[in-house]
Amino acid sequence: MIGLLLIFLYAAAFFGTFVIASRLFKKLFESRGFNKLKTVTFGDESAVIANRLASVVSVLTVFWLWVAFTNSSIPLPKMPGPFIGDTSFTYTATLEDGTTDEATITVRVFREDIQLTLDDDGNAGVAPDVPEVEPGDGFAKNDSTTIARYGFKVINVWTNDEVSKKDGSLVTALNGIPVEPGDKIRTDAGEIGLTDKGTPTFSPATGFRMARLYLPAPEIVVERFFRLNSEGYQGYSLFQHTRYSLQRVLIGFLLGALVGIPIGYAMGLTNWSRGWFDPIVEFMRPIPPLALIPLIIIWFGIDEEGKVVLLFLAALWIMIIAARSGVSGVAISKVHAAYSLGASKTQILTKVIVPNSLPEIFTGARVAMGVCWGTVVAAELVAANVGLGKMIVSASKFQQTDVIIVGIIVIGVIGFLIEVGMRKLESWLVPWKGRV
Amino acid sequence: MSELLIDNISMRFDLPGGGHVQALKDVNLKLKTGELMSVLGPSGCGKTTLLNIVAGFLAPSEGDIVLNGHKVEGPDAERGMVFQQGALFEWMSVRDNVSFGPRMTGKSRADYTPTVDHLLEVVGLQDFKEKAVYELSGGMQQRVALARCLANDPDVILMDEPLGALDALTREKMQSLVLDLWKDTGKTIILITHSVEEALLLGERLLVMAPRPGRVHKEYNLPFADLGVGNDLREVKKHEDYSTTREEILEMIWNMEEEIMGRAEESA
Numbered sequence: 039m040i041g042l043l044l045i046f047l048y049a050a051a052f053f054g055t056f057v058i059a060s061r062l063f064k065k066l067f068e069s070r071g072f073n074k075l076k077t078v079t080f081g082d083e084s085a086v087i088a089n090r091l092a093s094v095v096s097v098l099t100v101f102w103l104w105v106a107f108t109n110s111s112i113p114l115p116k117m118p119g120p121f122i123g124d125t126s127f128t129y130t131a132t133l134e135d136g137t138t139d140e141a142t143i144t145v146r147v148f149r150e151d152i153q154l155t156l157d158d159d160g161n162a163g164v165a166p167d168v169p170e171v172e173p174g175d176g177f178a179k180n181d182s183t184t185i186a187r188y189g190f191k192v193i194n195v196w197t198n199d200e201v202s203k204k205d206g207s208l209v210t211a212l213n214g215i216p217v218e219p220g221d222k223i224r225t226d227a228g229e230i231g232l233t234d235k236g237t238p239t240f241s242p243a244t245g246f247r248m249a250r251l252y253l254p255a256p257e258i259v260v261e262r263f264f265r266l267n268s269e270g271y272q273g274y275s276l277f278q279h280t281r282y283s284l285q286r287v288l289i290g291f292l293l294g295a296l297v298g299i300p301i302g303y304a305m306g307l308t309n310w311s312r313g314w315f316d317p318i319v320e321f322m323r324p325i326p327p328l329a330l331i332p333l334i335i336i337w338f339g340i341d342e343e344g345k346v347v348l349l350f351l352a353a354l355w356i357m358i359i360a361a362r363s364g365v366s367g368v369a370i371s372k373v374h375a376a377y378s379l380g381a382s383k384t385q386i387l388t389k390v391i392v393p394n395s396l397p398e399i400f401t402g403a404r405v406a407m408g409v410c411w412g413t414v415v416a417a418e419l420v421a422a423n424v425g426l427g428k429m430i431v432s433a434s435k436f437q438q439t440d441v442i443i444v445g446i447i448v449i450g451v452i453g454f455l456i457e458v459g460m461r462k463l464e465s466w467l468v469p470w471k472g473r474v
Numbered sequence: 475m476s477e478l479l480i481d482n483i484s485m486r487f488d489l490p491g492g493g494h495v496q497a498l499k500d501v502n503l504k505l506k507t508g509e510l511m512s513v514l515g516p517s518g519c520g521k522t523t524l525l526n527i528v529a530g531f532l533a534p535s536e537g538d539i540v541l542n543g544h545k546v547e548g549p550d551a552e553r554g555m556v557f558q559q560g561a562l563f564e565w566m567s568v569r570d571n572v573s574f575g576p577r578m579t580g581k582s583r584a585d586y587t588p589t590v591d592h593l594l595e596v597v598g599l600q601d602f603k604e605k606a607v608y609e610l611s612g613g614m615q616q617r618v619a620l621a622r623c624l625a626n627d628p629d630v631i632l633m634d635e636p637l638g639a640l641d642a643l644t645r646e647k648m649q650s651l652v653l654d655l656w657k658d659t660g661k662t663i664i665l666i667t668h669s670v671e672e673a674l675l676l677g678e679r680l681l682v683m684a685p686r687p688g689r690v691h692k693e694y695n696l697p698f699a700d701l702g703v704g705n706d707l708r709e710v711k712k713h714e715d716y717s718t719t720r721e722e723i724l725e726m727i728w729n730m731e732e733e734i735m736g737r738a739e740e741s742a
Contacts, residue, residue, distance in 0.1 A: 371561040374531050379575035379626055380551030389578070393565040470564035473608040 110255035117246035125227035130211035139176035290349020302361020327352035340421040360402020364395025397471035483537035496687035512677030520688025554628035575626035613644035
């Protein structure tokens with residue numbers, strides 16, 4: 039239900055902001071002259087240039103939806119929230135002889151995350167006391183109880199009654215409406231009903247917002263981000279978790295490149311090497327690195343060594359194949375030209391074949407870095423002492439959803455930065471790529 | 475007197491499934507220093523194979539290439555090659571491309587810098603020295619290729635459809651450039667082309683080759699290359715012999731193509 043609403047709102051935001059933005063910023067949407075006729079051809083990314091305004095609005099929309107569907111304190115339009123505060127409903131007890139009596143149940147609904155909410159002095163909140171109520175007259179007495187938001191409670195109303203359930207006191211109506219066991223009645227504050235055995239139940243209305251366990255509000259995640267930096271998580275600060283993960287990726291990738299590129303060159307240059315390494319490379323390449331984790335743990339344990347070996351293996355095949363195709367891809371006319379200009383075999387290797395293979399190697403390096411980053415997080419999920427993957431898997435065991443989300447965001451941002459960095463490095467080192 | 479001797483060259487390529495293709499059969503040619511010969515022929519007549527054999531990229535099945543009295547045994551700086559396109563080194567500037575040959579053969583910077591600068595001026599690229607080659611147009615790239623080849627001061631220049639990828643206007647300008655360079659440097663040049671007009675304009679000698687097996691079909695000695703040096707090539711085209719020779723050669727090649735098609739249909 040919430041999911042459908044979310045999709046609907048997201049689609050509405052997409053089209054709505056487009057209509058608004060295209061009215062407000064006409065210039066950004068104008069296509070000049072024949073460009074109007076431009077169509078996207080396959081493989082031609084340049085045909086459509088991203089509208090950066092749309093990117094900004096897109097990110098803001100996700101942020102707004104996050105606020106709208108959580109119990110955030112950020113003042114933005116929000117979905118109807120869950121019920122909080124005191125509410126009451128009546129029940130009618132009927133004895134075997136037909137005598138009836140009505141009593142009131144007062145329920146105090148409190149924040150489900152009260153223990154996680156700190157006051158200004160840093161003290162955690164506590165669940166409120168049960169509200170005091172007059173017992174009232176008749177054999178059925180008034181009751182009171184407390185319940186956390188998003189909760190569900192079975193209320194044993196007979197504890198203070200003069201006639202117990204065992205002695206024949208049955209609840210026959212709620213809020214004056216006759217009910218059978220198993221029935222439910224919706225009220226403004228939530229849902230009241232009877233269990234199959236006839237005991238009154240109450241669950242407060244949840245509105246359209248998600249409980250903190252499922253999705254903490256943005257400010258909680260931001261606060262957690264800073265606390266993870268200052269206090270750390272399981273003995274390591276967020277920075278250290280990140281650094282360990284990154285360090286593993288860099289060492290593993292560099293080792294993979296250091297070994298893979300020469301092997302790839304050898305495969306591209308001599309038939310013996312090609313024959314020798316071909317079966318190994320073709321066999322190992324399709325195996326996802328994650329499938330190797332169990333074996334790696336058995337062989338190397340869960341410390342740094344195992345992670346580095348895993349990432350080395352993740353990067354190795356990609357780099358071998360990139361270097362191999364870089365060498366094989368050299369146009370024969372370039373080699374011929376170099377020969378007839380008087381170059382020796384060694385000169386052709388260093389001055390023609392190696393530079394010619396750089397664009398391919400860079401493409402491989404970009405892919406390998408991405409794969410390594412994904413693999414290190416997954417490897418840490420399985421077994422590690424420290425690292426971003428370790429942090430989020432531990433947090434999931436303690437239901438610290440905010441820590442998980444901080445971890446996911448950091449993983450995403452770093453993955454993105456790696457890609458951007460590799461692209462920058464590429465356009466700096468091999469500017470001729472894709473232009474010949 | 476130095477010369478290039480193509481002595482009874484035959485080339486057979488073995489096919490993977492047994493059998494072979496006779497790419498060239500008994501080709502005999504003699505080029506004097508400073509001669510410019512253009513080579514024409516339908517696809518599959520072995521033009522490029524012949525050029526690759528002269529360059530030393532392929533060893534002939536039979537026969538020898540002899541240059542200035544010694545046998546050719548592989549590629550060497552004495553036989554420069556200009557390719558259609560894509561043979562420049564994108565990771566080097568224009569200047570580094572042109573100085574590649576001298577640098578590889580161990581000449582000192584002081585030795586080759588004046589030559590390189592001069593050649594860049596000859597081909598009209600003095601203002602593009604530091605540019606990357608991928609920033610240049612196709613015509614400019616071929617100018618770089620010509621300069622690069624000349625920087626090594628080769629005895630023979632082999633051109634494999636050097637202007638094939640250029641547009642008609644650029645092509646005409648480049649044809650004049652090739653003629654001027656030929657006259658200025660006095661190099662022996664073998665030029666392969668698909669264009670009958672280009673072969674007529676640039677070929678002091680014009681060789682028509684026939685396919686299956688690749689062989690010399692007919693040879694012409696033409697006055698147009700000499701006429702074209704320093705002149706407007708469009709004027710040369712008005713020469714009365716020009717159009718008659720062109721028609722004759724076109725007819726010849728047309729018939730060869732027809733014959734190939736006929737043979738293909740027979741065997742099908």
